[in-house]
Amino acid sequence: MSKQFKNPVLNWIEYRLPIFSFIDDSVGSGYPTPKNLNYWWNFGSLAGFVLVIMIASGIVLAMHYTAHVDYAFNSIERIMRDVNYGWLIRYIHMNGGSMFFIVVYIHLLRGMYYGSYKAPRELLWIIGVFILLAMMATAFMGYVLPWGQMSFWGATVITNLFSAIPIVGDSIVTLLWGGFSVDNPTLNRFFSLHYLMPFVIVGLVVVHLWALHEHKSNNPLGVDIKGEQDLIPFHPYFTSKDLYGMAVFMMFFMFFVFFAPNFFGEPDNYIPANPLATPPHIVPEWYFLPYYAILRAFTKDFFLYWPVAWLITAKLAGVIAMFSSILLLLLLPWLDGSKVRSSKFRPYYAMAFWVFVIDCLVLGYVGGKPAEGTFIVIGQIATAYYFAHLVIIIPLVSRLERPKPIPESISAAVTAAHAKQAGE
Amino acid sequence: MSDTASTDTETGVDEKSRRDFLYVSTAAVGAVGSAIAVWPFIDQMNPAADTLALSSTEVNLDAIEVGQSITVVWRGKPVFIRHRTPEEIAAAKKDDTADLIDPETDASRTQKPEWLIMVGVCTHLGCIPLGQKTSEPRGDFGGWFCPCHGSHYDTSGRIRKGPAPKNLHIPTYTFLNDTSVKIG
Numbered sequence: 001m002s003k004q005f006k007n008p009v010l011n012w013i014e015y016r017l018p019i020f021s022f023i024d025d026s027v028g029s030g031y032p033t034p035k036n037l038n039y040w041w042n043f044g045s046l047a048g049f050v051l052v053i054m055i056a057s058g059i060v061l062a063m064h065y066t067a068h069v070d071y072a073f074n075s076i077e078r079i080m081r082d083v084n085y086g087w088l089i090r091y092i093h094m095n096g097g098s099m100f101f102i103v104v105y106i107h108l109l110r111g112m113y114y115g116s117y118k119a120p121r122e123l124l125w126i127i128g129v130f131i132l133l134a135m136m137a138t139a140f141m142g143y144v145l146p147w148g149q150m151s152f153w154g155a156t157v158i159t160n161l162f163s164a165i166p167i168v169g170d171s172i173v174t175l176l177w178g179g180f181s182v183d184n185p186t187l188n189r190f191f192s193l194h195y196l197m198p199f200v201i202v203g204l205v206v207v208h209l210w211a212l213h214e215h216k217s218n219n220p221l222g223v224d225i226k227g228e229q230d231l232i233p234f235h236p237y238f239t240s241k242d243l244y245g246m247a248v249f250m251m252f253f254m255f256f257v258f259f260a261p262n263f264f265g266e267p268d269n270y271i272p273a274n275p276l277a278t279p280p281h282i283v284p285e286w287y288f289l290p291y292y293a294i295l296r297a298f299t300k301d302f303f304l305y306w307p308v309a310w311l312i313t314a315k316l317a318g319v320i321a322m323f324s325s326i327l328l329l330l331l332l333p334w335l336d337g338s339k340v341r342s343s344k345f346r347p348y349y350a351m352a353f354w355v356f357v358i359d360c361l362v363l364g365y366v367g368g369k370p371a372e373g374t375f376i377v378i379g380q381i382a383t384a385y386y387f388a389h390l391v392i393i394i395p396l397v398s399r400l401e402r403p404k405p406i407p408e409s410i411s412a413a414v415t416a417a418h419a420k421q422a423g424e
Numbered sequence: 425m426s427d428t429a430s431t432d433t434e435t436g437v438d439e440k441s442r443r444d445f446l447y448v449s450t451a452a453v454g455a456v457g458s459a460i461a462v463w464p465f466i467d468q469m470n471p472a473a474d475t476l477a478l479s480s481t482e483v484n485l486d487a488i489e490v491g492q493s494i495t496v497v498w499r500g501k502p503v504f505i506r507h508r509t510p511e512e513i514a515a516a517k518k519d520d521t522a523d524l525i526d527p528e529t530d531a532s533r534t535q536k537p538e539w540l541i542m543v544g545v546c547t548h549l550g551c552i553p554l555g556q557k558t559s560e561p562r563g564d565f566g567g568w569f570c571p572c573h574g575s576h577y578d579t580s581g582r583i584r585k586g587p588a589p590k591n592l593h594i595p596t597y598t599f600l601n602d603t604s605v606k607i608g
Contacts, residue, residue, distance in 0.1 A: 158548040175466075281571070313589040315549075
């Protein structure tokens, strides 16, 4: 479906490479979008926007960074003090990581609340989970690069997770390190992979959008698109709405960059890495805290560990639980048996959803506290609830709950709402 | 085509299995070849020759008084060398029969009872346990205490309480004479 332009140059290009119609059909007037999307639908394009910011700032930082244990820390300090606007670009990249996770977690919870993972969007959701995993790997390796105390000990603790694998665990850890501890070979490969991964994410995002465009966006009512009357073109309606969202988001982002640049960071990472002294309290970045809490919940006296105690160590159980906490999300389209997508018509599911959100926040809080006393017990209860929500509560509630009547179509619901307003 | 149809059915089975054999063997050779080609790209991540070359350290024990500990670096990791007091040795031997998480006798963990030599890396997630300096906490069993996730080690470096699954690792070492030891 090639477009016709008045400009002969554009026509010449379009005839040979239909790039203008491709853009128009992807994010222009040729892409029809449900007309009732609310502001929670801004977070997908925001995530893409942050990805671009991260790649741009990261490429620039790599021009000044030295991936060597003797120079890495000082090269970062040089960026902060000597490189023109280095402080700005580094603070954008540092806080951009946190922003990326804020935006993506909201995007993910939006999908959970409105049932965007349900047929026919299962693969769209699964690709999204893979994007989250790729982001985590990228963020983890990026945090190691400044070679501060938290960089070094975070890398040590996380790579040591693989030593929990029976028999081959220690060989795998040696392979990851390229030596017998986290050292120069480790730093070099982390830099290489940290530069690679964002482009893997870009590739996954392309596939994510491809799947999205096949069946179009879900919408707050969760009902299927019935016809033209349910749709409006992406441009100018959602381009303008997304741009407005970006402006608001940039104010939030830039507040941290300019006024609280180290708010999300750990002061210990401004101490150069010392392989012979562990900081008294190792914590990962905030976006990993819930998973860290799940990892630490598995001790010998945790009841979820008892059924497998004869087979594996508590350490391995914790590692498996931590990875499963994300991998279980891949099964969400099938764990949820309800035919109705949106939580608007599923009051009990909606309640369970909000308890789950609170549970994740509790896990995040506990993950940042030392593993002692009541924090262990709270972490264990919250961990048990996390898994109970996914494998017990969702399957049962979705199959037992009788949903409220759903509107016939998007446009019928909108017309009804207008009629009601006019009546009042 | 119809003329040869009858001969086709007679030889068809053979032809088909010959084709299958060629397909399968080509695919098999291709798969093995790919696996061989991939191996250098994986193995390059393993420790390089110069990293492996730094794999032994010699330590002079002369200056370590009874009750003192020193930390030396071996393969980029700290190694704890402790000149144990008679009380610590007695406590370690007494606990040989205690309820241990990773059962090992004190005798099997030392070559000379007064010298305890072990890798100072917590077997949970790789932090460095405290207890080398007299000012540091030693945990509930008078040995070492890992501050990261609260593992307690006894005077033989055995795990007694907390999430770590194993005792502190004993490196290979040989006493060159009474006052010097070679680790690795």
